[in-house]
Amino acid sequence: MASAQASPRENCALENHLTCSICMETFKDPVTTACGHSFCEKCLGCSLANGNKCPLCKKHQNNTPQVNIVLRTVVEQMIKTQHKDDKYTGAPGEVACDICTEQKLKAKKSCLVCLASYCPTHLENHSSTKRLKGHKLVEPVKNLDERACLQHGRPLELYSKKKETCICVSCMDEGQEEVVSTEDAWSNKKAKLENTKTELQEKVKKRRKQVDEINASLQSCKEQMENEWWDIEAVFTAVVNIVERAQETALQPLKERRQAVEKEAKDLIEELEAEISKLEKNISVVDDMSALEDHIHFLQSYPNLPEMDNVEDWTEVEFDTSLTFGTMRRTVNALLEEIQQELEKLTSIGKSSVQCCQDRDKTKTSRG
Template sequence: MAASGLPPEDQLRCQICKNIFTFPVTLPCGDNLCKTCILREWDHSVHCRCPICKEEFDKRPQLQPNQDLSKMAACLKKYKAKEPCSSTQSQQKVATLGDISCDECTGLKLKAVKSCLVCLASYCETHLKPHLMTKGLKKHQLLDPVENLEARMCSYHNKPLELFCRTDQTFTCMLCTLLDHKEHDYLPLSEEAEQKRSVLRGTEETLNRMIQERRGKMQDLRHTSRLNQEAADGKAAVGLQVFTDLKQNLQTGLDELLKNIEIKQVTAERLTERLIAELGQEVKVLMQSSADVQVLSSSADHAHVLRSFSSVNNIPAMKDWSDVSVQIPLYEEMVRKAMVEAVDQLQATFKKEKAKLKEAELKRVQKFKVNLTLDPQTADPWLIVSDDGKQVRLGDFKKSVPDLPKRFNPGGGVVAQQSFGFGRFYFEVQVTDMMKYDLGVVYESINRKKKITNSQESGHWILSLRKENEYKARASHEIPLSLTHRPQRIGLFVDYEEGLVSFYDVGIAELIFSFTDCIFTERLYPFFNPGHGSRSSASLKIGQ
């Protein structure tokens, strides 16, 4: 006896699920089974028979609940709930909030490890053992614990949803395929799920690649940020040093000016003091002579007056002060001279620092240098493109070539094979001995069947040379340029996002002209035109 007054435990277990009876029913043959187990068994079978004694019934019998067996099974469950957990059970986790619990545990509910789609129940490790050991239960479909197992049963035929209808994109049971989904395309859930997993794996690979690309871009941006900070700090330090030096030079000039003014002022002051002292001495002598004259003239002693007259009536020999003066120094001239020297020094410093900045700017844009190759299929019939695609010159005659839509004919010109729709790029062109040329960038949609003219919709940003020394910047309108130096090599820099197109005289690191605040709406193609009138031997050569 499993417990006082109860039959052996194996007599209280269902022979299908191997668990203690739940709602036991008695078949006409006398065998007892769980109601859910026998109904499920018959739902998956064409004939109604007892799975224990194999007795077959003509029709599905009316199942009678076995109340006595049900009460004994309930008592056994209560008795087992009071028993101490086995060592295996003690190692299992107790179901907590959010966990799926075992449906067979009574009392303390353990965490389920599997769910059965046939039994529509979830089991802990202990109650799962019959499904792993019993021949009939091994065929049941197990999966990781899930909630709401009833939702995995067909609501129309009370059978497991084992198939996936691709036509209606829904789950079906075996009977559905014979009725509502008869002509539809369907697969077992496992096959459809595996195909979806394959798609998901591809999606995961794509997502991982996108993640890596963005992480790489983040790393690049962080690196760019560091470079930007370093460049900003470096240039700020250079600027600070330049202006500190300028300030120091100005301060030195000011100190020298003030010192010279002070020297002039002190020298004049000392001269004045010396002259005043000398005049004071003479005043004393004259005052003494005046006093002697006054005393003698006031004397009543006629004989004394006559005897002393010759010695007293003499005016002392004195310096002629009529032409003596102290000139105020020309302080204005000193200030002017100091200012001229300061300006000259500043200009020399500015020229030196400007040259450094120009050279640094050119080196900066040269970092974005790209490798260009001319596209001969776009070249005007009068133009000859070298085999390596790096040179173009004016030919002696017009070639017979297919008039392709992308060919410049007439009007002259050729574009590179490469185009740019974002970022920055730079290239150089040798223009030695050229008397006429056009260099720049153009839209892909530019009209290639007529000469390039200036208009708001022209789609070109070009530096032009005419008559050997007339330079113009051409876009929506022409801008005459005054160049003091004839460029031999021209660099062209474009910042697509900033709307900037700049031309440089590479030989002297001088900016020739910049188109600013451009709004680009298409890809840009580097454009070259040696122009009619140039010597046939002169070529535009793309720098390496």
């Protein structure tokens, strides 16, 4: 069963316990004294040469202890684990050490003079060489070939102002003028970038100010329109109420006239129906008398015929269906006057809308 991989924090704590308190480096051939303290074999030997005492607790030591095999195994295992974490995997952002031959390790720094990248081990050799002390070391760079002159194979250490490109020292032999170091060119260009950045920030500041002004104008205009919205709605609500009242007023005479006409028609119809019934009754009596074949009985009954002079003459009777619209005209005129008064209130509302639009135009014209 494979053991779980230790976390970076655990590895760091373990490394602290496996550090020699004399050289402050990871144990090399660790030895453990009788008092329980551990040191590098060489470090402890040098310390005991000046007195047989433990460097930490100062207890007397009878002899030099042997290498602690278990502790050495732990140290070797820790170093293997660290090297495993430093292996180059080709993941994005990783740069391989150019000096490693077998198993490539991840580069810790890149040298812009040597045009090579170094893992921690080879970087230590590079830093310890006196003639390489002045080399420029930066964070690992993936494409160092782009930092070399493809024509002469040398580092790009100079900058040609005329061609606005980086060149090597050998390119100077070809008559390049106005040449400065890449550091100076970098400083000048960086200063220009800072100026450009300042200008851009100023433009951003101005535009943010305009955004704030537009938002403030928008908020003010929205509040104004909100107030006008309710004013306009109040006007038209009043107009609707006026129209509804006028409608009720205009229809009331018609309702009353309709009731009167219906009643008059009903009364006339009832009278006519009564007389029709009476006339039909007389017709029935006439029919019965006409059917008599007994002359004597016919003549004796004839004087009993109901009087026909009692029937009303309906030729002069008229059904009045005339309508009077004078009240309606007065109602309409009053309605129009009230509506006109309410609509005049919209004039003042329109003036404030114009002012709101003018403020918005002022915001537009201030664009810079």
